Structures are given as C-alpha cells and as structure tokens.
Amino acid sequence: MTAVLLENVSRAFGATLAVDRVNLKVEAGEFLTLLGPSGCGKTTTLRMIAGLEQNTTGRITIGNTVVSDADRSIFVAAERRRLGMVFQSYAIWPHMTVFDNVAYPLRIRRRPADEIKQRVMRTLDLVEMQKYAERPAPALSGGQQQRVAIARALVFEPEVLLLDEPLSNLDARLRTQTGDEFRKLQKRLGITSLYVTHDQEEAMALSDRVVVMEGGKILQVGSPEEIYQRPGSRSVAAFFGSPNLLDAEVTASQPADAGYFRLDVAGRNWRGHCQAASRISPGTRVGVLVRPECIALTARDATADADSIRWDGRVKEMIFRGSRRSIAVETAAQVLRVEAPSQQPVAVGDSVTLTTSARTAWAIES
Ligand SMILES: Nc1ncnc2c1ncn2[C@@H]1O[C@H](COP(=O)(O)OP(=O)(O)OP(=O)(O)O)[C@@H](O)[C@H]1O
Ligand SMILES: [Mg+2]
Known part of the structure; x- marks a missing residue:
C-alpha cells in the first residue's frame, strides 16, 4: 500500500526552483530518507507533504486522500493531514514537564483528560520515557529530549511521521545511539517514516530506501546497498565517502547473474x-x-587471481585512524585510496600490490 505519493511535484520561490518535478512513492511501513547536500530541496519536499508549504506543480496524495493538487486547487491544511512531525527546530517546550509536552497535541484537539493520560503514558512507554513523565523538560539529556519530541509526534497516531534532521543537535555518539533506537521503534510500530538528513552514514544505517537529491531533483532511489555499491551516476558515487573512479574503455560486455552485466575494461596501464x-x-x-x-x-608481486583487477604502486600517504588506515597509493593508472585494517603494517614508500574483486568494481556511464 502506498502511504505517500508525489507526482510531478515542484516548488518555486520566485526564480528559485527549490523542488523540481519530483516523483516519489513511499510504501506503508517504509523508512525512506531524503539525502542530499544543503539547499537541494529536502526540507521543502517535507514541508509540502506536511502542508506547511504549497506545491506550485503536481499532486500529493497521503493514503487515499489527495491533499494537494496544483491543477485542481486542492489544498488540505496541515492540521487536517494525519502526520506527525519532528523537526530539528521543534525543540520540546522547556517550561513544561515531559507529560505536558507529549499531551499538548491532544489538548489542542480537546481530547478528554482520561484519554489524554492513557495515550500519553502509552506513547511515553513506547519510547521508554514513562518514568520521566513528571520531569521538567530541561532536566533531560539531548537524546531523551529527542525521544520526547518523537513521542509528541506519535501521540495522536499519525499515518506518517516526518522527520527533518531530528538528530543534528546531538553529539556524534548520541546521534548514532538515538538513531539506532529510533530505527528499532519505527520497525516495531511499523510507522511510515519520511526522514531528512545530509548525513550519508545516518541515511544508510536507518533507511529501507534512500532518495538522493541534488538541485531540487531526485538523482537515484534505492536500498542503501544499491545506492552505495551500484550508484547510477558519478554524482551519487561521489556523495558517499571518497571513492576511486578510474577512467576506462569498455572492450566487451556480456550478461552476468542478478541481471547485471560483466564488462571487460581497459584503463591507463591496467x-x-x-x-x-x-x-x-x-x-x-x-x-x-x-x-x-x-x-x-x-x-x-603477490599473484592476483584472474577475477581481480590489479595495480602495482608505491605508498604515498598513510594515516593511522585507530580502527583502520587510510592509504594513498601512487600507481601507473592514478592515485588510489585504500582503507586497510589498522593492524596491517604499512609505511610510506612501500612497494605494494592492490587488488580488487571484479564483483565489487562498478561501471558508471554518466
Ligand atoms: N521560503 C523560501 N523563500 C525563498 N527560497 C527558499 C525558501 N525556502 C527554501 N528556499 C530555497 O529553496 C532551496 C531548497 O531549500 P531547502 O530548505 O529545501 O533545502 P535543504 O535540502 O533542506 O537544505 P539544508 O540541508 O541546508 O537544510 C534553497 O535554495 C533555499 O534557499
Ligand atoms: Mg533542510
């Protein structure tokens, strides 16, 4: 079942096209992440789904309801879309207790007191914050505050949860921990989640599928593995870490397993x-x-097997990073970057042989 559907959705701000004809289907229960550099249109896309921004072209459907259609002048107000939102700037209210923060969306909807109590406590239980109900909000850690914000978004049982960089105020360790916890909660509740981040690792760790955006457009949609291992373009490849991209010419091409093709390629001296x-x-x-x-x-001079690509070279740079070593090797093709286990002894100036399996080398046409 489709939870959110964007068809040809754009948003112009004067001459700026913040979002440019985006088509996207979010399946029910899915954790989908919009990933891309600053200014690529992630927040604008989320705000259009939320109803905080109106799309200038196209149609947005949530469940079975068209909530916005630029051609037919349909626009359902934000408060009438059943969405929960957690935004970076939506900090929880410091003058209220945890309970009152989570109760707020129900109070403004004028729910009866006993229903509020029951739903707030149940939701706090979901994020394991029940025992903090009476705490004033400032007396919580950053991660706990974020869990309260998530509880507040979940309390009226939204169909879809929208999250815009919800972890970016936390330090690195807490960010990973809170992200992992949120992923578990999302799976347990099966709540459709649309998440925005510019952090590649976060996107890969949390998502079922990742949508890579640039300049208001979608570049690629796929599982984290697909996006990382089999990018469709140089821009997507370059978005994750510092990959090696070697120029080569195709000399043969034949079908291989899993629907892929196996190429023979010739590069500079390899x-x-x-x-x-x-x-x-x-x-x-x-x-x-x-x-x-x-x-x-x-x-x-280690002998490489036939299915490997091989380059000989000399170590140019080596940085010890604790868990691994980042190494640059000068080869007759180009300088290649290698991430090696840290226990492997390597020194600048060493003559080395680099090999990679033909199964992990991936050709990009554009
Ligand atoms: N209210 C506005 N008025 C004019 N331009 C806007 C407005 N909101 C966004 N933009 C422009 O639209 C583009 C997309 O902005 P958006 O906030 O969606 O990017 P983003 O991907 O969320 O970036 P970041 O990672 O920095 O949050 C940017 O060029 C931005 O300057
Ligand atoms: Mg943003």
Whole structure:
C-alpha cells in the first residue's frame, strides 16, 4: 500500500526552483530518507507533504486522500493531514514537564483528560520515557529530549511521521545511539517514516530506501546497498565517502547473474573486469568505481587471481585512524585510496600490490 505519493511535484520561490518535478512513492511501513547536500530541496519536499508549504506543480496524495493538487486547487491544511512531525527546530517546550509536552497535541484537539493520560503514558512507554513523565523538560539529556519530541509526534497516531534532521543537535555518539533506537521503534510500530538528513552514514544505517537529491531533483532511489555499491551516476558515487573512479574503455560486455552485466575494461596501464547495470557497447568510456575499503593491499608481486583487477604502486600517504588506515597509493593508472585494517603494517614508500574483486568494481556511464 502506498502511504505517500508525489507526482510531478515542484516548488518555486520566485526564480528559485527549490523542488523540481519530483516523483516519489513511499510504501506503508517504509523508512525512506531524503539525502542530499544543503539547499537541494529536502526540507521543502517535507514541508509540502506536511502542508506547511504549497506545491506550485503536481499532486500529493497521503493514503487515499489527495491533499494537494496544483491543477485542481486542492489544498488540505496541515492540521487536517494525519502526520506527525519532528523537526530539528521543534525543540520540546522547556517550561513544561515531559507529560505536558507529549499531551499538548491532544489538548489542542480537546481530547478528554482520561484519554489524554492513557495515550500519553502509552506513547511515553513506547519510547521508554514513562518514568520521566513528571520531569521538567530541561532536566533531560539531548537524546531523551529527542525521544520526547518523537513521542509528541506519535501521540495522536499519525499515518506518517516526518522527520527533518531530528538528530543534528546531538553529539556524534548520541546521534548514532538515538538513531539506532529510533530505527528499532519505527520497525516495531511499523510507522511510515519520511526522514531528512545530509548525513550519508545516518541515511544508510536507518533507511529501507534512500532518495538522493541534488538541485531540487531526485538523482537515484534505492536500498542503501544499491545506492552505495551500484550508484547510477558519478554524482551519487561521489556523495558517499571518497571513492576511486578510474577512467576506462569498455572492450566487451556480456550478461552476468542478478541481471547485471560483466564488462571487460581497459584503463591507463591496467585492464580487468567490472560489473554494470546495463549492456555497454565496446568503445564506450566509463568510470570504474572502486571503494577504498574494497581494495586489498599486499606486498609487491603477490599473484592476483584472474577475477581481480590489479595495480602495482608505491605508498604515498598513510594515516593511522585507530580502527583502520587510510592509504594513498601512487600507481601507473592514478592515485588510489585504500582503507586497510589498522593492524596491517604499512609505511610510506612501500612497494605494494592492490587488488580488487571484479564483483565489487562498478561501471558508471554518466
Ligand atoms: N521560503 C523560501 N523563500 C525563498 N527560497 C527558499 C525558501 N525556502 C527554501 N528556499 C530555497 O529553496 C532551496 C531548497 O531549500 P531547502 O530548505 O529545501 O533545502 P535543504 O535540502 O533542506 O537544505 P539544508 O540541508 O541546508 O537544510 C534553497 O535554495 C533555499 O534557499
Ligand atoms: Mg533542510
């Protein structure tokens, strides 16, 4: 079942097209994340779904209800859309207790006192904050405050939860912990969630699917694995970490398993195989994506098996990071970045051989 449907949705602010003909289907129970650099239109998209902003073209449907249609002048007000919202700036109210914060959406809807008590306590229980009900809001940690904000968004049982960078005020450790907790809660409740972040790791850790946006447009939609391992364009590839992209020419292309294609490619002073989403004609130039953590580094002259791509080179830079080493290796093709286990002894100047499996090398046409 589709929970939220965007069809050809745009939003112009004067000459700025903040969101440009976006088509997107959010399935019921799904955790979908809008990811993209600052100014790419994430918040505007969320605000249009919330009804806080009106789309200048297209149609938005929530469940079975068209809530906004630019052509037919339909616009359902924000408070009549059954949505819960957690925004970065929607801090909880400091002059109220935890209970009163969560009760607020029900009080403004004039629900009876006993119903309010029951629903607030049940919702606080969901986020494991029941025992803090009488605490004044400021006497909570950042993560606890965020759980109260989530409880407040959930208390009137919305069909969809909208979250705009809800964790960005927390420090790194708490951000991961609160994110993981929220993911568990979301799965347990099965609540459709549309989440906005510019943090790639957060997006991958939390989401069922990720929508990568740039300049108001959707670049790619897919599972975290698809987006990370099989990006459709250089922009999507470059959005995650610092990948190696090697220029190469396709010399052969044949169907492989799982609907992919296996290419023979020739680059500057190297050749090998990689995978691609579609058949690519011989002679076409492609970028071959090799993630730094997919490269094995060994002492020079180790024999590489036939299904690996191999480059010989010299270590140019090495940074010890505790859990791993970030290494730059000068090869006859180009400088390649490698993320190696930290226990592996490597020093600047070492002669090394780099190998990667043809299954993890991915060809990008555009
Ligand atoms: N009320 C407004 N009036 C004019 N321009 C706006 C308005 N709101 C947003 N914009 C513009 O629309 C574009 C998209 O903004 P939006 O807030 O959706 O980006 P974002 O992806 O959420 O960015 P960030 O990661 O920085 O929050 C930007 O160029 C922004 O300047
Ligand atoms: Mg924003």
